Amino acid sequence: MKRALRGGLSKVERLKVDTDRTIGFMGEEGRVYATPELVRDIEHTCRDLLREHAGAGEDSVGLAISLTHQAPTLLGMDVEITATVAGVEGRKVAFDISARDELETIATGSHTRVVDDVSRTIERLKTKAAKRPPARSA
Numbered sequence: 096m097k098r099a100l101r102g103g104l105s106k107v108e109r110l111k112v113d114t115d116r117t118i119g120f121m122g123e124e125g126r127v128y129a130t131p132e133l134v135r136d137i138e139h140t141c142r143d144l145l146r147e148h149a150g151a152g153e154d155s156v157g158l159a160i161s162l163t164h165q166a167p168t169l170l171g172m173d174v175e176i177t178a179t180v181a182g183v184e185g186r187k188v189a190f191d192i193s194a195r196d197e198l199e200t201i202a203t204g205s206h207t208r209v210v211d212d213v214s215r216t217i218e219r220l221k222t223k224a225a226k227r228p229p230a231r232s233a
Contacts, residue, residue: 190207
């Protein structure tokens with residue numbers, strides 16, 4: 096991770112709420128931005144900011160998220176997600192999050208990611224997979 100990563104840096108992502116980002120269980124008139132999709136978009140925003148400051152072979156994974164999704168966003172509305180680095184502690188990076196649609200704040204919260212060497216992560220995953228018991232046949 097490059098030393099340029101520090102508290103106060105921010106990234107803004109803009110997107111349009113398309114059908115794939117909405118809930119469908121309330122029918123077509125009830126389509127709004129789904130919380131899991133908002134979380135995914137927040138994670139991508141934070142990861143994109145970190146990738147701008149990552150060294151060769153580095154990426155990040157999510158560690159924690161705390162989010163209040165406080166207002167619905169209609170299908171077709173524009174959304175702006177802002178991720179601001181709240182602090183850097185070694186490989187751990189904390190973000191303050193806010194999201195707005197065209198009319199109001201729709202979410203606030205925090206997200207923490209860990210920057211890691213991709214090859215080290217792959218080796219840890221292989222070690223875990225090797226410990227996994229064989230799948231049982233049906």
